Amino acid sequence: MLEDDQERFKDEARRRLIIMGGASGFLFSLLGGRLFHLQVLKGAAYRDMAEENRISMHPIPPHRGRMLDRFGAVLVENLPDYRLAIIPELSGGLSTQLERLKPYLDLSDAEIKAALDRARRQRSFLPFKVKDHLTWEQIARIEARIHKFPGAVIEALPLRTYPFESTAAHILGYLGENTKRDRKRFRYLRYRSGDLVGKTGIERSFEPRLRGREGVREMEVNARGRQVRELHSSEPLPGLDLHLTLDVDLQHQAELALGNQAGAVTAIDVRSGEILAMASRPGYDPNQFIRGFSTKQWQALLADRDRPLTNKAIQGQYPPASTFKIIVALAALEAGVIDPEERLFCGGHLERYESKFYCWNSYGHGRLNFQQAMAKSCDVYYYRVAERLGIDAIEKQARRLGLGELTGVPLGGEKKGLIPSRAWKMSTLKRAWFPGETLISAIGQGFVLSTPLQLANMMATVANGGVLYRPTLVREENPSQPRIKRRIDFNETHLATVKRSLEAVMQRGGTGYKARPHMVRVAGKTGTSQVVRQRRTKEGRAIQDSGGNQRLQDHALFVCYAPAIQPELAVSVVIEHGGGGGAVAAPVAQRVIDHYFSCPIRPERSGGRA
Amino acid sequence: MTMRERSGGGILSGTEEAQGPRLRLHAFPWALLLMIMAVGGIGLLTLYSAVGGAEKLPLLINQAVRFSVALLLMMVLALLVDRTIYLRYAYLFYLVALLLLLAVYLSGSVGMGARRWLDLGFMRLQPSELMKITLVLALARFYHDRSIAGSITWRDMIGPVLLTAPPLALVLKQPDLGTAILIAMAGMLVLFVAGLRWRVLTGMLVGIGAAVPLLWNTLHDYQRRRIETLLNPENDPLGSGYHIIQSKIAVGSGGISGKGFMGGSQGHLEFLPERHTDFIFSVLAEEWGFVGCSILLLLYAMITVRGMIISYTARDRFGVLAAAGLTAIFFFQVVINIGMVLGLLPVVGIPLPLVSYGGSSMLTLMIGLGVLAHISIHSK
Numbered sequence: 001m002l003e004d005d006q007e008r009f010k011d012e013a014r015r016r017l018i019i020m021g022g023a024s025g026f027l028f029s030l031l032g033g034r035l036f037h038l039q040v041l042k043g044a045a046y047r048d049m050a051e052e053n054r055i056s057m058h059p060i061p062p063h064r065g066r067m068l069d070r071f072g073a074v075l076v077e078n079l080p081d082y083r084l085a086i087i088p089e090l091s092g093g094l095s096t097q098l099e100r101l102k103p104y105l106d107l108s109d110a111e112i113k114a115a116l117d118r119a120r121r122q123r124s125f126l127p128f129k130v131k132d133h134l135t136w137e138q139i140a141r142i143e144a145r146i147h148k149f150p151g152a153v154i155e156a157l158p159l160r161t162y163p164f165e166s167t168a169a170h171i172l173g174y175l176g177e178n179t180k181r182d183r184k185r186f187r188y189l190r191y192r193s194g195d196l197v198g199k200t201g202i203e204r205s206f207e208p209r210l211r212g213r214e215g216v217r218e219m220e221v222n223a224r225g226r227q228v229r230e231l232h233s234s235e236p237l238p239g240l241d242l243h244l245t246l247d248v249d250l251q252h253q254a255e256l257a258l259g260n261q262a263g264a265v266t267a268i269d270v271r272s273g274e275i276l277a278m279a280s281r282p283g284y285d286p287n288q289f290i291r292g293f294s295t296k297q298w299q300a301l302l303a304d305r306d307r308p309l310t311n312k313a314i315q316g317q318y319p320p321a322s323t324f325k326i327i328v329a330l331a332a333l334e335a336g337v338i339d340p341e342e343r344l345f346c347g348g349h350l351e352r353y354e355s356k357f358y359c360w361n362s363y364g365h366g367r368l369n370f371q372q373a374m375a376k377s378c379d380v381y382y383y384r385v386a387e388r389l390g391i392d393a394i395e396k397q398a399r400r401l402g403l404g405e406l407t408g409v410p411l412g413g414e415k416k417g418l419i420p421s422r423a424w425k426m427s428t429l430k431r432a433w434f435p436g437e438t439l440i441s442a443i444g445q446g447f448v449l450s451t452p453l454q455l456a457n458m459m460a461t462v463a464n465g466g467v468l469y470r471p472t473l474v475r476e477e478n479p480s481q482p483r484i485k486r487r488i489d490f491n492e493t494h495l496a497t498v499k500r501s502l503e504a505v506m507q508r509g510g511t512g513y514k515a516r517p518h519m520v521r522v523a524g525k526t527g528t529s530q531v532v533r534q535r536r537t538k539e540g541r542a543i544q545d546s547g548g549n550q551r552l553q554d555h556a557l558f559v560c561y562a563p564a565i566q567p568e569l570a571v572s573v574v575i576e577h578g579g580g581g582g583a584v585a586a587p588v589a590q591r592v593i594d595h596y597f598s599c600p601i602r603p604e605r606s607g608g609r610a
Numbered sequence: 611m612t613m614r615e616r617s618g619g620g621i622l623s624g625t626e627e628a629q630g631p632r633l634r635l636h637a638f639p640w641a642l643l644l645m646i647m648a649v650g651g652i653g654l655l656t657l658y659s660a661v662g663g664a665e666k667l668p669l670l671i672n673q674a675v676r677f678s679v680a681l682l683l684m685m686v687l688a689l690l691v692d693r694t695i696y697l698r699y700a701y702l703f704y705l706v707a708l709l710l711l712l713a714v715y716l717s718g719s720v721g722m723g724a725r726r727w728l729d730l731g732f733m734r735l736q737p738s739e740l741m742k743i744t745l746v747l748a749l750a751r752f753y754h755d756r757s758i759a760g761s762i763t764w765r766d767m768i769g770p771v772l773l774t775a776p777p778l779a780l781v782l783k784q785p786d787l788g789t790a791i792l793i794a795m796a797g798m799l800v801l802f803v804a805g806l807r808w809r810v811l812t813g814m815l816v817g818i819g820a821a822v823p824l825l826w827n828t829l830h831d832y833q834r835r836r837i838e839t840l841l842n843p844e845n846d847p848l849g850s851g852y853h854i855i856q857s858k859i860a861v862g863s864g865g866i867s868g869k870g871f872m873g874g875s876q877g878h879l880e881f882l883p884e885r886h887t888d889f890i891f892s893v894l895a896e897e898w899g900f901v902g903c904s905i906l907l908l909l910y911a912m913i914t915v916r917g918m919i920i921s922y923t924a925r926d927r928f929g930v931l932a933a934a935g936l937t938a939i940f941f942f943q944v945v946i947n948i949g950m951v952l953g954l955l956p957v958v959g960i961p962l963p964l965v966s967y968g969g970s971s972m973l974t975l976m977i978g979l980g981v982l983a984h985i986s987i988h989s990k
Contacts, residue, residue, distance in 0.1 A: 006926070006927065009805065009927055009930075010927075010930065012805050013803050013804070013805065013921075013927075013930050013931075013934075014922055016802060016803045016805070017803060017918055017921055017922055017930075017934060020799070020802070020803065020918065020934065020938070021915065021918050024911075024914055024918075024941050024945075025911075027945050028907060028910070028911045028914075028945075030954075031907060031945065031948050031949065031952065031954075032904065032907055034949075034952045034954055035861070035895070035900055035903050035904070035907070035952065036900065038858065038861050038862040038952065039861060039862060039864055039865055039866065039895065039899060039900040039903070040865070040866055040900050042862050043862055043863070043864070043865035043866065043900075044865070045862070046858070046859050046861070046862025046863040046865075047862070047863040047865055049859050049862075049863065050859050050860065050862075050863035050896075
């Protein structure tokens with residue numbers, strides 16, 4: 001029985017083995033046939049190709065996508081850059097020719113040496129670079145005499161150009177030669193050595209879209225590698241243009257308004273989360289990254305204490321100071337711990353936990369209601385409110401409004417800021433929460449940190465009635481990520497109360513009154529954040545001595561939205577070591593808002609001209 | 611054949627064991643060994659040329675030593691091993707290979723990027739290579755004692771599918787598409803010889819055909835682009851397409867009689883990438899021409915036929931199936947590698963058996979051939 005089965009199995013298996021044998025025979029003859037085709041029938045042709053002519057591949061770089069602002073102004077483009085190159089084997093004496101070129105191209109000895117170095121490293125039928133970034137004058141001088149320099153050619157190569165120079169430099173980013181890290185990050189884009197890649201800003205975060213795909217020219221070259229003819233070429237696929245949400249005019253105004261001060265200005269459309277301007281000063285000219293720095297320039301950029309390479313709007317973390325009172329106010333109304341009409345007393349300081357908590361106005365504000373406290377930015381009022389509220393409620397409200405988390409703006413290196421909590425303190429500092437720290441937190445000092453973009457976004461959320469957007473920089477028809485992070489269900493009455501108090505800040509008697517914009521009514525909040533603990537006199541008066549040291553001055557902050565009714569724009573301003581928020585930061589916002597609302601030809605902001 | 615032996619149809623039947631093992635040198639397939647040595651010799655000569663002559667002698671010596679050790683291993687596996695050992699321990703070998711594969715997967719995920727090998731100190735072992743052999747043995751073992759002549763149904767396939775899926779997934783995860791395809795093909799072939807119904811076979815092929823577009827839709831854009839490049843190198847003439855074009859020129863320029871030993875120009879310039887590993891056939895083709903290639907192809911064909919004859923005459927089902935599967939692995943590797951070099955198949959990383967530089971592949975191939983010879987020795 002078993003034997004039978006075994007035999008039956010073997011019979012069938014053998015039949016199948018024969019089929020397999022036939023199939024493998026077929027495949028072997030297929031290989032043989034292909035070999036016959038390649039080697040015998042076409043052997044001569046391939047032999048020619050191999051021995052006399054070889055195929056060489058030349059990559060054609062793709063055209064990198066441009067960047068345009070919301071009205072179509074070109075922010076980043078590719079312009080031809082002219083350079084002089086020489087084909088060594090045609091030149092008849094390379095060093096003498098370079099010597100002769102010297103006066104026409106203003107070549108230095110070092111440049112000649114570098115050029116000879118480059119020539120030595122490549123084959124003599126390929127042109128090598130002598131000098132790039134030729135000026136028109138140099139081109140004219142050499143073009144007229146090009147016949148005197150055999151082998152010399154003027155080539156045009158696309159050069160990434162930032163026509164507005166340092167304007168919006170931190171947002172746009174810059175390019176640099178790819179490194180191992182870049183190749184790993186954008187694995188599927190396949191860079192070859194020397195290819196440029198976005199290093200920061202939008203140039204980096206939208207690299208895959210901007211880059212496009214490389215084309216190739218298949219050339220027949222002879223044994224020495226000289227090109228004989230073009231066989232086949234595939235066109236490069238250009239990168240896509242990006243339409244940014246920026247308004248380059250407004251951006252420029254914001255940067256002008258900051259002037260020489262170190263700091264950041266952010267302006268967001270509260271209806272869409274689109275960033276219209278995001279300035280960070282001091283800055284740099286991204287064109288320099290493309291053309292190359294001198295070591296000295298680079299050292300100077302790195303050594304500058306005002307950190308020009310940092311985008312302060314997303315990477316600068318500052319105590320929000322009194323602007324944080326908006327959070328505390330909302331939390332307090334929501335928790336029902338204060339009545340807007342209830343008056344609390346400020347005598348210049350509050351004694352708690354065996355120490356004195358000072359108001360910025362050490363003479364005291366007297367008895368204040370909710371609106372007055374906001375307008376005058378009374379610290380003692382908020383100490384008292386915080387006491388009733390507790391840190392947990394403050395933390396919760398801050399997190400709801402996007403503080404302490406990444407906004408998700410499409411730029412690398414964004415910082416989270418810090419919203420302290422009991423759990424946070426326990427895990428990082430190994431200490432229990434100290435009640436006095438609740439009071440300090442309530443006025444945005446102590447551990448609390450936020451970025452200017454977070455503050456602008458918080459203001460936008462208050463202005464639009466509770467929609468927290470993921471701020472965007474690129475206008476897209478089909479945004480891949482939802483632009484709304486969450487909708488906050490504010491109590492209408494509470495929100496209206498807070499908004500009214502913010503309007504009062506900008507009215508007579510408010511801390512922002514002097515810097516109120518002229519074109520439109522605004523709701524805002526000033527803030528002045530301590531950089532170092534202040535020294536005080538015996539009577540508790542703050543000694544305003546920065547001792548001439550600007551580094552010890554306070555940071556000036558201002559957040560606002562405008563118009564107060566039906567808001568469109570939310571703005572945050574932070575000026576490092578600027579001094580008082582109302583005096584220093586608010587005027588910057590004033591200028592930005594006035595500019596925004598004074599330009600007549602922008603009736604359809606959301607549509608744009610482009 | 612004695613009556614006793616004929617009637618002992620069980621798995622572990624046999625008489626040799628009772629008399630103790632003895633060297634059956636007369637039964638050893640010496641012709642097979644000769645052919646293998648011929649291919650290996652051609653391989654060493656080609657490698658010598660491919661790596662640029664005497665300069666890289668250590669590389670060559672390395673390979674020669676490996677080849678000798680592998681030959682020795684083959685003899686040991688064929689001659690000095692109990693008749694039923696492969697049958698008895700097929701599942702165990704499979705399990706060991708699977709664990710090694712898992713170990714690579716885990717250590718690979720701890721480190722960075724793709725890792726395919728385990729460092730044994732003296733060599734790097736690729737468990738995926740080992741898996742090819744052990745899977746074939748396990749599948750042969752599975753069908754050894756099932757009554758299935760010519761009529762494997764869907765139900766009889768559950769076991770083999772369960773055996774094949776885990777290693778296949780692990781190898782794909784590495785990712786090593788070439789080896790995964792080989793494993794799948796070898797598995798299919800064992801099933802075919804074991805008696806997969808034609809209907810089921812057709813059904814499976816149709817099923818695979820239907821699954822491809824479905825799978826395609828779930829891929830990301832850039833993943834699709836990679837696969838497109840794999841299938842159509844012209845899309846990527848600077849990457850893998852470049853290999854194909856240059857390799858075709860090298861092969862074609864060899865002509866009928868070749869340019870002579872060390873005479874190839876393409877292989878010596880930088881035109882040919884991977885010229886001592888996956889693309890070594892093009893070096894051979896350029897220097898030895900159509901004549902040389904035909905000789906090598908013939909040797910490969912003869913080894914394949916010899917393997918099939920071993921399967922044909924094997925003593926038991928396990929022998930039939932294992933021999934067929936092992937032969938198929940060898941044969942598929944030859945066809946895929948040469949097909950790739952000649953521009954007939956997409957570029958996947960499969961070395962040319964016994965010729966390409968590399969230890970793991972050489973060692974596992976010889977293990978497979980050793981088992982094959984073992985089956986031959988114990989055939990009727």
